Amino acid sequence: MKGSRERVEEIRSRVVLGEFGVRNNFRIDVTQMDGDVLEFDMVGIDASIANSFRRILLAEVPTMAVEKAFIYNNTSIVQDEILAHRLGLIPIKADPRLFEYRSTGDEEGTEIDTLQFQLKVKCTKNPKAQKDSSDPEELYINHKVYSKHMKWVPIGNQADVLGQADIRPVHDDILIALLRPGQEIDVVMHCVKGIGKDHAKFSPVATASYRLLPDITLLQPVVGDLAERLKSCFSPGVIEVNDVNGRKEATVVNSRLDTCSREIFRHDDLKTLVRLARVRDHYIFSVESTGILPPTVLVSEAIKVLMTKCQRFLNELDAVQMV
Numbered sequence: 079m080k081g082s083r084e085r086v087e088e089i090r091s092r093v094v095l096g097e098f099g100v101r102n103n104f105r106i107d108v109t110q111m112d113g114d115v116l117e118f119d120m121v122g123i124d125a126s127i128a129n130s131f132r133r134i135l136l137a138e139v140p141t142m143a144v145e146k147a148f149i150y151n152n153t154s155i156v157q158d159e160i161l162a163h164r165l166g167l168i169p170i171k172a173d174p175r176l177f178e179y180r181s182t183g184d185e186e187g188t189e190i191d192t193l194q195f196q197l198k199v200k201c202t203k204n205p206k207a208q209k210d211s212s213d214p215e216e217l218y219i220n221h222k223v224y225s226k227h228m229k230w231v232p233i234g235n236q237a238d239v240l241g242q243a244d245i246r247p248v249h250d251d252i253l254i255a256l257l258r259p260g261q262e263i264d265v266v267m268h269c270v271k272g273i274g275k276d277h278a279k280f281s282p283v284a285t286a287s288y289r290l291l292p293d294i295t296l297l298q299p300v301v302g303d304l305a306e307r308l309k310s311c312f313s314p315g316v317i318e319v320n321d322v323n324g325r326k327e328a329t330v331v332n333s334r335l336d337t338c339s340r341e342i343f344r345h346d347d348l349k350t351l352v353r354l355a356r357v358r359d360h361y362i363f364s365v366e367s368t369g370i371l372p373p374t375v376l377v378s379e380a381i382k383v384l385m386t387k388c389q390r391f392l393n394e395l396d397a398v399q400m401v
Contacts, residue, residue, distance in 0.1 A: 109362075114284075116373035119291070120361045128288055128361045134380045135286040137274040141370050142172040142193060144267045144279070145180075151264035154223075156255045161265070164255075165197070166279045168225050169248040169368040170269050175379075176240065180270045189234030193245060193269035196231050199223050201257035221257050226250035228267070248369035282376050284366040290356035294333040300351055301327045308348055311341040334362070 110117035120128055147162035154161070172193055180191040187194075199220050207216045214221050225247040232240070255263060274281030294316065300308050305328035309317040315335045319326050338356070343349045367373045 111374070114367040114369055114373060116363075116365045116367075116377065118363050118365075118377075120288075120363060122359055123361065124359070128363075131380060131384060132286050132288060132363075134383050135283050135365060135376060136281055138383050139282050139376055139379045140174045140179075140271050140273050141280050141282045141368075142170045142174050142177065142269045142271055143277075144168065144170070144195070145270040145272070146268040148266040148268075149264075150266070151262050153261045154255045154257055154263055161255065161263070165228075165265065165267055166277075168228070168252055168254075169370050170195075170245075171248045171370055172245050172269070173243065173371065174271050176243070177271045179272075187233070187268055187270065189232075189236045189239075191270060192233060193236075194231040194233050195228045195267040195269065197223070197228050197254075197263060197265045197267065199227050199257070200262040201259050203259045218257075218259060223254040223257060223263055224250060225252035225254060227254075231266075282368060282370050283373075284368050286363075286365050288361045288363045290358070291360035291362055292333045292336040292338055293355040293357055294330050294336060295353045295355070296328065296330060297351055297353055299327060300348075301325050304328075304348065304351075307345065308342070308352070311345065311348065313337050313339075 104120075104122045107119040107121065108116070109119060120131075144162075144166045147165050149158050149161065152158055152161060156164075170193065177193075178191045180187055184191075186192075201221050202219050204217055204219050211217055228247055230245045257263070272280040294312070302325065305319045305326045308328045309319050311317075313335050315332050316330065317328050318331045319328050321327075338354065340354065342352050342354070365373045365377060367376055371379075
């Protein structure tokens with residue numbers, strides 16, 4: 079029986095043929111899933127596929143975002159254009175899979191392709207404020223306009239269909255503008271479905287990146303003071319110094335945590351003791367969602383987009399062969 083290390087190496091370097099197909103060609107291992115952050119490994123894949131997956135996450139998974147802002151009143155110091163731009167960048171918690179793309183040239187929108195929000199806030203003086211107070215929080219009411227002031231206004235039958243969907247901005251504490259008594263903002267917004275390729279406001283991820291798995295090998299035992307210096311050259315948790323037979327000896331504990339800073343090459347007496355490498359077909363992916371959809375859903379949707387692209391390419395090849 080092969081050990082786990084040998085099996086992993088076989089997966090990385092071999093495509094094993096079975097009776098009816100291939101084995102050990104590709105796998106995904108989820109290593110961290112915490113709120114809006116997902117980290118997973120893609121093993122046994124080409125760099126072009128890994129990068130395609132990253133680009134799809136950034137630019138081709140659809141979301142809902144503010145596309146049109148109808149400003150009926152804005153007496154704040156924020157210009158209308160800047161206000162509209164700020165509103166467009168606020169992530170909206172709405173499942174884009176429940177909506178269609180709005181037709182080109184459609185100005186009004188319908189319940190199947192548009193979400194409507196209203197932002198109506200007026201700043202007034204606080205009659206209960208202390209006369210000698212200088213704190214705006216005490217002197218004024220509604221002097222800060224937050225994303226929580228954006229209220230969903232259902233269109234058509236949306237109240238019945240989407241009543242349980244909790245349509246709202248992802249975060250309630252995004253500051254939009256500052257007001258003073260007498261100043262007012264009254265805006266109606268239309269949110270539509272789009273992709274990051276058209277505008278960054280539609281991108282569903284804050285970050286989507288990958289790196290190759292580091293591989294650190296000690297070429298010979300590193301003991302004594304050299305072990306402590308070796309440990310300090312790497313990220314915390316990569317190298318540990320243990321007491322072996324009464325002397326300090328360095329061991330590689332978790333090379334995954336290393337950032338590949340190459341600090342070791344600044345030390346002439348250490349750089350020949352270590353081999354730094356990266357596994358060519360082992361990618362560590364990190365996906366951080368903006369909160370519109372969970373990262374697990376975003377990854378699933380990105381896979382569907384990639385599969386659709388592949389199928390379209392195959393269909394075009396078949397069409398060319400038929401001609």
